[in-house]
Amino acid sequence: MQVPLEITFRNAERSDPVEAVVRERADKLKQYFPNIVSCRVTLEVPNRTPQYDVLNHRVSIEISVPGQELVVSSEPTEHEDFNDIYVTIRNAFEAAERQLKDYSGRLRESRKPIEDSPYATVNKIFKDEGYGFLLTPDEREIYFHENSVSHPGFSKLSEGDTVRFVESRGDEGPQASLVKPAAR
CATH class of the missing domain: 2.40.50.140 (Nucleic acid-binding proteins)
Structure with a gap:
């Protein structure tokens, strides 16, 4: 990546283990598209109030590639009372990998040999x-x-x-x- 990875915790406590998993998954993105300009990951707990801790997490990933911004978000469904942050991170990065593969494929198709x-x-x-x-x-x-x-x-x-x-x-x-x- 040309710009260092940005990780933001919003409405959530910063966690070294969570940050390590995010860095590891972000590093793997290069195998799907090596020319990533930047990557920003936001981990948040929506609707958190002082009286009530919601245990659901939302993970958003913004990836800048030449000529385009790819955005992915993974969040709980309306029926979930709890979601594991690590599962949400996995789901978000799997979606990001699919988008990068698709983007890379479109670039290959548009280039002449x-x-x-x-x-x-x-x-x-x-x-x-x-x-x-x-x-x-x-x-x-x-x-x-x-x-x-x-x-x-x-x-x-x-x-x-x-x-x-x-x-x-x-x-x-x-x-x-x-x-x-x-x-x-």
């Missing part, structure tokens, strides 16, 4: 800032971000390397939504 993509040369690379520019055979310069570079990754690229890329329209002009080092 990289094997049919044009070649370019890495013209400039700014490793500390996490971006660079490609130079196409027709002398156009295309921006790319480190998150758009496939295996073996951004850190292995150097100026002069030949790559295949998928071009898309960015806010400030053309950019590469996928960059793959060409086979050597």
Whole structure:
């Protein structure tokens, strides 16, 4: 994740064991979509009053991925008098995993195969800032971000390397939504 995980306890006591389970489950989300920008988890006890402790818990998860916000909430049904916080966390993260798998699948479907993509040369690379520019055979310069570079990754690229890329329209002009080092 580019932004550290945020965990908020609302109307509930902070708990180290609960927080550890949330961190473990949030770490697993990367296997469903590796380019998660941020993740915010809120654990709360709704309708809690000083005279009456409601033992139901609500877990909300907000996941930022490039171009979209995914939101999941798991809460008790109207017929439950009690729900286990760990079961609610599990249910919320399972729903988040399904959403990430679905999002990842939609991205794969919308991308054209990289094997049919044009070649370019890495013209400039700014490793500390996490971006660079490609130079196409027709002398156009295309921006790319480190998150758009496939295996073996951004850190292995150097100026002069030949790559295949998928071009898309960015806010400030053309950019590469996928960059793959060409086979050597």
